[in-house]
Amino acid sequence: MMPELLEALAARLRILEDREAIRDLIASYGPLADAGEARALAALWTEDGIYEVVGFAQAEGHSAIAALIEGEAHRTLMADGCAHLLGPVAVEVDGDTAIARGHSVVFRHSPAGYAPYRVAANRWTLKRRPEGWRVAHRRNALLDGNETARILLAPGHPAS
Template structure:
């Protein structure tokens, strides 16, 4: 029975992590800064290579409330996160995958960003939270590719 319980817990954990990551795009696109920041732990970090290194929920919310993101929403945008590969280890996990940001240019959607992502998560108070997310454009850099490596 213990083996079955462990397998069920792992499935539930993976589903919770996938749901958490999938909620990022809709929250970003509707400008729900506080709800998006609540995906992170209190002292979580969000590093976007060449753009930002936000530490803590207020700074992470500030990325959504900032002028750049507000203009992106005004133009029309979609943050799409692909499936993630999840490595579980008890109360911590790592998820790796891609993200794409599309922007409306007045006539059609254009690809604004294609990035590699590494999410580090922890079970905190019975639920999963992001402790760190690193995001880097896939422009041929080895550092960006490394984010996808198991």
């Protein structure tokens, strides 16, 4: 009986550790984006990972993802003053893959102060790698009433 109990506890602990690692990874996105750390941000993804901003851009691989942060649109946002806030996220772990669902808000500074610039739904598909959890696909869609954003937040729907 005792080995079975220990095995069950070890399995539960692993899921909790996986969820915490995934939440830490997602939480690191905002500070890296705001600091302009394009390469470190891109390293959150798998080598062939995809970052999809519905209606705006899709980047595949570390170089393309880093280029989004190094691009004019993001540099202008940083020059104005911005804050990328993500989470909390709901995380579902299934072995070496996981899905995380949640919100992101980008605040932009103006002479009147900070205001929401972009409020979006996010679905993250993650894979366990030898170096830890990495993003295989992040799909982000504005919460502007369109069905795509609602689907991203709903449990049980495919990641893309």
